[in-house]
Amino acid sequence: MNPTYEKYFRSDRLPHIWCPGCGNGIVLGAFARAMEELNIDKNETVVVSGIGCSSRATTYVDFNTLHTTHGRALAFATGVKLAEPRLKVFVFMGDGDASAIGGNHLIHACRRNIDITAIIINNNIYGMTGGQYSPLTPTGKKATTAPYGMIERNFDLCALVKGAGATFVARSTTYHAKQLADLIVTGAKNKGFSVIEAVSQCPVSYGRRNKMKNALEMVNWFKEHAVNVKAAEKMKAEDLDGKFLIGELHHSEAPEYTEEYDKLIARVQGGGR
Numbered sequence: 001m002n003p004t005y006e007k008y009f010r011s012d013r014l015p016h017i018w019c020p021g022c023g024n025g026i027v028l029g030a031f032a033r034a035m036e037e038l039n040i041d042k043n044e045t046v047v048v049s050g051i052g053c054s055s056r057a058t059t060y061v062d063f064n065t066l067h068t069t070h071g072r073a074l075a076f077a078t079g080v081k082l083a084e085p086r087l088k089v090f091v092f093m094g095d096g097d098a099s100a101i102g103g104n105h106l107i108h109a110c111r112r113n114i115d116i117t118a119i120i121i122n123n124n125i126y127g128m129t130g131g132q133y134s135p136l137t138p139t140g141k142k143a144t145t146a147p148y149g150m151i152e153r154n155f156d157l158c159a160l161v162k163g164a165g166a167t168f169v170a171r172s173t174t175y176h177a178k179q180l181a182d183l184i185v186t187g188a189k190n191k192g193f194s195v196i197e198a199v200s201q202c203p204v205s206y207g208r209r210n211k212m213k214n215a216l217e218m219v220n221w222f223k224e225h226a227v228n229v230k231a232a233e234k235m236k237a238e239d240l241d242g243k244f245l246i247g248e249l250h251h252s253e254a255p256e257y258t259e260e261y262d263k264l265i266a267r268v269q270g271g272g273r
């Protein structure tokens with residue numbers, strides 16, 4: 001491990017549980033580089049996760065961590081942030097965790113614009129439980145619960161959270177690991193709810209069912225199909241067919257929830273907390 005980043009990990013918890021080729025480690029690497037760039041105070045930082053392969057992140061990162069229940073990471077994180085607004089709060093979730101069982105918490109965190117940075121690792125599938133489809137499994141792709149191909153339309157996660165009110169929305173992939181780290185930095189600096197979708201590979205539960213036989217093929221697919229949002233502005237619609245956008249997709253300002261809550265306390269009780 002690079003000695004600069006060692007301090008962000010609990011080396012005594014290694015080896016990790018992830019399969020060879022899994023993208024989760026690349027996302028954690030990007031997270032560690034972002035923490036270094038932000039010069040983050042570990043004691044003033046809380047990292048929360050739900051349940052899933054990706055949510056296992058809180059076992060390995062050395063911060064104040066909460067490994068909670070499936071779909072409820074944002075509920076716990078909201079409680080932490082409301083109790084101690086000075087803390088920096090990050091949340092790791094899988095696509096199933098964030099957009100299925102936890103979908104309601106996600107849209108309401110966006111609507112409140114609470115100052116939390118959510119990193120949603122989108123591997124298109126429920127990895128930990130063996131490959132059931134999630135709301136982010138693309139139409140037509142196979143899962144254990146969609147052996148003939150998914151017939152539902154998948155969410156565009158970034159469009160969903162933008163529509164729900166998140167003030168920073170970005171997407172990158174495990175191929176674009178440097179960009180991913182930069183986006184986590186910008187998201188963490190945003191005073192409000194930030195969502196970074198990290199498109200990642202699950203070669204075991206998703207790739208091998210969908211004609212991508214290993215992690216390399218999957219990461220190369222990200223390389224070939226991701227288009228930077230700035231480059232996309234100059235491209236024709238037909239050239240973007242079948243591609244997906246990466247980069248900073250939305251950045252806006254809105255009242256932040258804990259600040260509004262403090263104002264409410266001051267108004268009703270007089271004085272702050």
Ligand SMILES: Cc1ncc(C[n+]2csc(CCOP(=O)(O)OP(=O)(O)O)c2C)c(N)n1
Pocket residue numbers: 051052053054055069070093094095096097098121123125126127128129134
């Ligand atoms: C309330 C509840 N329902 C279901 C489960 C079983 N379960 C554990 S992980 C998981 C899915 C994980 O998929 P995802 O959130 O996409 O994360 P990944 O494993 O792909 O990283 C499920 C359904 C659970 N632990 N708790």
Ligand code: SF4
Pocket residue numbers: 017018019021022023024053054123127128201202203204205206
């Ligand atoms: S099942 Fe998929 S997401 Fe889970 S550790 Fe293995 S490769 Fe990673």
